[in-house]
Amino acid sequence: MTSIDNYLTIDVEDYFQVSAFEDIIRTDDWDGMEHRVVRNTENVLELLDQYDTKATFFIVGWVAEKYPHLVRNIHNRGHSIGCHSYWHRKVYDLSPEQFRDDTARVKAILEEIIGEPVLGYRAPSYSITANSLWAIDILKELGFTYDSSIFPIHHDTYGIPDAPRFAYRHANGLLEYPISTAILLGRKIPVSGGVFSAISLLVYLFMSSKNQPQR
Numbered sequence: 001m002t003s004i005d006n007y008l009t010i011d012v013e014d015y016f017q018v019s020a021f022e023d024i025i026r027t028d029d030w031d032g033m034e035h036r037v038v039r040n041t042e043n044v045l046e047l048l049d050q051y052d053t054k055a056t057f058f059i060v061g062w063v064a065e066k067y068p069h070l071v072r073n074i075h076n077r078g079h080s081i082g083c084h085s086y087w088h089r090k091v092y093d094l095s096p097e098q099f100r101d102d103t104a105r106v107k108a109i110l111e112e113i114i115g116e117p118v119l120g121y122r123a124p125s126y127s128i129t130a131n132s133l134w135a136i137d138i139l140k141e142l143g144f145t146y147d148s149s150i151f152p153i154h155h156d157t158y159g160i161p162d163a164p165r166f167a168y169r170h171a172n173g174l175l176e177y178p179i180s181t182a183i184l185l186g187r188k189i190p191v192s193g194g195v196f197s198a199i200s201l202l203v204y205l206f207m208s209s210k211n212q213p214q215r
């Protein structure tokens with residue numbers, strides 16, 4: 001069997017925590033919603049086992065605190081554990097102090113559960129942009145060795161279009177694993193992330209602006 005150099009990542013959050021609902025569903029209401037994250041994640045774990053595939057799971061702290069057995073289950077099956085914030089708030093909506101507190105909190109929760117350092121971070125909704133690049137230094141200070149939050153595309157709520165498409169190091173040494181893009185018909189298009197499933201990818205291709213720079 002040939003080895004393939006790629007990485008598969010999965011964000012672990014419940015449906016009511018997505019950014020699209022942040023103005024509709026208050027965090028106070030999360031407890032009262034039907035929780036589906038455990039069952040759905042266990043289905044994903046079964047599928048990965050079936051294909052003998054490992055992934056990195058970026059987990060929301062609120063979910064980890066409520067369902068530590070889910071975190072242990074993911075870890076025990078040999079997958080990597082990363083942080084996906086505590087409250088799933090966009091980084092650029094926070095002050096640097098709020099970001100530091102939120103991120104330190106989720107990191108401590110996950111490390112307590114698995115008994116190992118947690119080294120990777122993914123921002124909710126890829127919200128490390130040109131306006132919130134200060135987060136990179138805070139991640140380094142908190143002991144992370146890599147980030148996977150920067151989407152090198154044009155988008156109305158996220159993206160740094162000129163950022164590299166493949167792994168690179170920030171000036172402070174933190175590794176960045178960018179969100180995946182592909183070149184199709186001469187255009188750089190997103191190929192991952194919740195919104196960009198098959199149909200929306202085609203819509204994006206035809207609707208996105210014609211002056212998108214190519215890389």
Ligand SMILES: [Zn+2]
Pocket residue numbers: 011013018084088123124125
């Ligand atoms: Zn998320």
